[in-house]
Amino acid sequence: MKISNRVLNMNFSPIRKLVPFANDAKKRGIKVYSMNIGQPNVVTPDSFFQGLTNYNEKIVKYSDSQGISILIxxxxxxxxxxxIDLSEDEILITQGGSEAILFSLMAICDPGDEVLVPEPFYSNYNSFTKVAGAKIVPFSTKIEHGFHLPPKEEIVKKITDKTRCILFSNPANPTGTIYTHDELKMLADIAKEHDLYLISDEVYRQFVYDDIEYTSCMYIEDVLDRVILVDSISKHYSACGAxxxxxxxxxxxxxxxxxxxCQSRLCVSTIEQCAASNLINTLGSYLEDVKTKYKARRNLMCEYLSKIPGVVFNKPSGAFYILAELPVDDTEKFAEWLLTDYNYENKTVMIAPGSGFYGTDGLGKKEVRLSFCTSIEDIENSMIVLTHALKDYNALNLKK
Ligand SMILES: Cc1ncc(COP(=O)(O)O)c(C=O)c1O
Structure with missing residues (x-):
């Protein structure tokens, strides 16, 4: 039976594709530390669960396709x-930031249109863009420049008459980079000069460390009709499954x-919308506490990484990832080897190979994304394993 080229042309998630190897390792009794995925281990605020039990209708009905008014x-x-000043008719509730990005691309791109994206980028942008029938055109950012944006000419030369938008995350996944006001102003100028939309994916907006000033695209007044803001409770409130x-x-x-x-998919889960509304209304110091936790975890991971010979990385200013260059030729092979062939004291780590975050072939081969939203203990153990694994892997290669 035929399977569509649309689906055949999509890739499996680089973040999740090592899971079968990890499962096999677990079956062999090895403890696997998952540093590949952005699943926070901090507890979801109680107010979310109270919100679930507050739902006292006798029928679980469809809600408005736009989302329930109380949540908006x-x-x-x-x-x-x-x-950020928004009114009710400027917001649509979606099934996570994922659907927000997909719907944005579907609403502004026709088949064959192009989406400019700074690489490395959140790997699911590939899938969303393909489903929308469009194509990612990457422009590169470099580890030696802290993954900040290249000069305007570098970006503009990628623009064609098919370019519809610039899509980016800020704070960025997988690099943790926070774009400066000047960088956002540059993107805004490009958008104005070339009639483009700016899809600003701000799902990590709460996680900005070291008193760095955060600029949302929503602050740049003269392009507000071009800005599409994407947001989500997944990371801010540790509620990814909601x-x-x-x-x-x-x-x-x-x-x-x-x-x-939105109407074509009827509505987003009614009960979870009610719970999310209760969550957002009753937060107290939760967000600040979580940020303090992540900052300590980031510092710990950076401390370990800085002691491993040959590892190159930037201390991220935001989000909860580090994109590090490792002293190996191909992190795809290394990541697989960690799960299929290696253990240190019966422990190993699952990491996300860097190439999956690039649109240009050959880039990111020496890089990996490490997530620091897990516990302090897991970070310590995984860094110890990684330190030994790199030494053992390279010793093994030398012997060959
Ligand atoms: C940059 C970025 N955007 C969007 C998403 C999608 O998040 P969700 O659909 O859970 O809101 C993620 C998830 O990891 C992400 O890292």
């Missing part, structure tokens, strides 16, 4: 803390057209 208004209130996100834009025509996509 909770988001509007919470954006005030960020000096599948609640949003897309927001001052461009009401675009939001209104995107509503057709």
């Amino acid at each position: 208004n909770s988001f509007i209130e919470s954006y005030k803390n960020w000096n 599948r609640i996100g949003l897309v927001a834009s001052k461009n009401k025509t675009l939001i209104n057209q995107m509503l057709k996509l």
Whole structure:
């Protein structure tokens, strides 16, 4: 039976594709530390669970396709803390940030259109873009420049008459880089000069360390009709499984057209929307506490990495990932070997090979993404394993 070329042309997630090897390792009794995935280990606030039990309807009904008003208004209130001013008709609730990105691309791209993305980028951008029938055109950022954006000419030369938007995450996954106000202003100027949208994926906005000033694309007044904001409760509130996100834009025509996509999938889970609203309304110091935890974890991981010979990395200013260059030729092979052939004191690590975060063939082969949203103990153990594994792997290669 035929399978569509659309699906055949998609790739399995580079973050998840090593899972079968990890499962085999676990069956062999090896403890596997999952440093590959952005699944926070901090507990979801109680207010989410209270919100679930507060649901006292007798029927679990469809909700509005746009999302329930109480949740939309909770988001509007919470954006005030960020000096972002939004009204109800500028927001659509989506199934996580994932659906927000997919719907944004579907609403602005026709088949064959191009999406400019700074690489390395969140690997699922590949799938969303392919489903929308569009194509990612990457422009490279480099480890030696802290993965900050290249000069304007480098970006502009990638623009064709098919380019529709610039899609980026800020703080960035997988690098943890936070773009400066000047960088965002440059993207905004490019968008204006070349009639593009800016899809600003801000699902890590809460995680900005070291008093670095954060600029949201929503602060750049003269391009607000071009900005599409993507957000989600997954990472901010450690509620990845709730599948609640949003897309927001001052461009009401675009939001209104995107509503057709929301209507086609009827609604987002009604009960989880109620719970999410309760969560956003009753947070207290939760967000600050979590940020303090992640900062300590980041510092610990950086301390270990800085002691491993040949490892190159930047201390990330945001999100909860480090994209590090390792002293190996091919991190795909190394990551597989860690799970199939290696253990240190019956422990090993699962890491995400860097090439999956690039659109240009051959880039990222020596890099890996390490996530520090796990426990202090797991970070310590995984870094000890990684330190020994790199030594043993390279010794083995030398013998060959
Ligand atoms: C940069 C970025 N954007 C969007 C998402 C999607 O998150 P969700 O659909 O859980 O909101 C993720 C998830 O890891 C991400 O890292």
